Every structure is written in structure tokens, then in C-alpha cells.
Amino acid sequence: MKRHTMVIVITLILAGMLSCSSGDTVTVTIDTGIRKQAQLTVWDKVLAWITLSQAVKADPVPIELVEQINSIEVTISASDIGTITETIPTTTGRITLDVPAGSQRTFEVVALDSDYRRFYGGIATVDLSAGQQVTLNIEMGKLTIVEPHWDYYTHSNVNIIYYTDYPEPQYFKVYENVGDPEQIFVLFDTILSSSLPSEPGEGQTTYFYTNSTINEGNYVKFYISAVSKYGEGERNQISE
Numbered sequence: 001m002k003r004h005t006m007v008i009v010i011t012l013i014l015a016g017m018l019s020c021s022s023g024d025t026v027t028v029t030i031d032t033g034i035r036k037q038a039q040l041t042v043w044d045k046v047l048a049w050i051t052l053s054q055a056v057k058a059d060p061v062p063i064e065l066v067e068q069i070n071s072i073e074v075t076i077s078a079s080d081i082g083t084i085t086e087t088i089p090t091t092t093g094r095i096t097l098d099v100p101a102g103s104q105r106t107f108e109v110v111a112l113d114s115d116y117r118r119f120y121g122g123i124a125t126v127d128l129s130a131g132q133q134v135t136l137n138i139e140m141g142k143l144t145i146v147e148p149h150w151d152y153y154t155h156s157n158v159n160i161i162y163y164t165d166y167p168e169p170q171y172f173k174v175y176e177n178v179g180d181p182e183q184i185f186v187l188f189d190t191i192l193s194s195s196l197p198s199e200p201g202e203g204q205t206t207y208f209y210t211n212s213t214i215n216e217g218n219y220v221k222f223y224i225s226a227v228s229k230y231g232e233g234e235r236n237q238i239s240e
Helices: 042-050 063-068
Strands: 006-013 026-029 071-078 081-088 094-100 102-112 120-130 134-141 145-150 156-164 171-176 185-191 201-208 223-227
Touching: 026 042, 063 120, 063 185, 071 094, 081 102, 094 102, 102 201, 145 223, 156 223, 171 201, 185 201
Parallel strands: none
Antiparallel strands: 006 026, 006 134, 026 094, 071 081, 071 102, 102 120, 120 134, 145 156, 156 201, 171 185, 171 223
16 A cells, blocks of 8 residues: 655744743644645744744645545643643644643644544654744654454454554554443553564454453454554454
């Protein structure tokens, strides 16, 4: 499968210059590059001048991918703060947030399709200091699609077929759906795959679980996703 990449520009603006952040927060402007007009707006030019940042050259987002995007979400997380989740307007591809300063702030941007499935994304972790100016580039690409199937022959493992652009997934996550009737997912297990092909495309790995919680009567309560350098893909239900 053809690889598609783009770059997100996250510009951390000096608090005193724009008077938009105070205390231990930093004003973060996230620009995904996904917008109807490719040319720079007046705000783009002013922002570049204020931050003394250079324009970042990126591969254009393929039109077929732009057409698939229904919404864009950004999630900011760290061990010492609550998770921040916001929706980025698709008309501008841009959002400005106040983020608590500190170490290991993880920014994950995900594009959702019309069925609200995660299919395109990027992720990066950065340390933020109050009053700091930083430009962070996040490479984006297609997220890995998984198809987990219950193995009726062994009753002790799940076969995971996955489809991905290069690079291959780093590991897989297993979730239990504990909600009834709503979906509430709880992380159940992680899988480090030992059988990944060296080329992009279709691959397969096997989840040999030892916990008897999963059985023939309830395997449909469990979902699996793949995590690559671009972030976590859609969680898909274990099926026959």
C-alpha cells in the first residue's frame, strides 16, 4: 500500500507576547495542514512572524484522504495532568489550546472517517516549559487496520490479520467491553508481535492468551487495536 505522510505543526507561543497564557500554562496552536485553501492566511503569516518560525514543507495530503475525513481530534495526555481531548475544525484544520507546562506531554492527532473510525494519525511527546517557544513536527500516516478472529480449532488463541502502510505495528492492545448496552472499554492486555513482515501490506500475528477470562462464550466482548509510530488504530471486535 502506498505510504502517505503529512506534517502537523504545533507552535508553542510565548505567553507574554500574546497574553494568552499565564501561570504554568502554555498556549499551543495546532495546525494539521488539512484545510480547503492551501495558501497561507494572514493569521498564518502573522503567527510565523511572531514565533520566528520557518514554513514547514510537508507532503500534501492526498485528496482521497481529505475526502474521507469526517472529523479530527487531538488528545493531550501526561502522567500528572488530566487527559485533554478537543475537536479540530475541518474547515481550518487548526485549534489553539492552553496546555499545562511540564514534561512528557503527549500529543496525539487522529482523523476519523464518516463511520467515526480512526484511520489517519500522528503522535509525539514533548517537554513544555512556561514561556517557551517550540515548533514540533509530527509525521502522520495511515493507522493500522486489524481483523481479529477467534480460533475454533485451538480455543486458546486469536488470529490477528492486519493491514498497514510501512512501518508495521509496534504492538497490539486488547480491550474488554464492560458496558451494557453502551460501550465502555477497559485495557485487558497488550501483545508484542514476533512475526511482522518487513514489507507494507497484509500481515498476521497470533494472540496466545493464558487468561481464562476469554472463552468461547464471551470472546465477542473483546476488541483489539494496533499501535504503530503514527498512534493507535481503530478497536475491532473479535469475530468468528
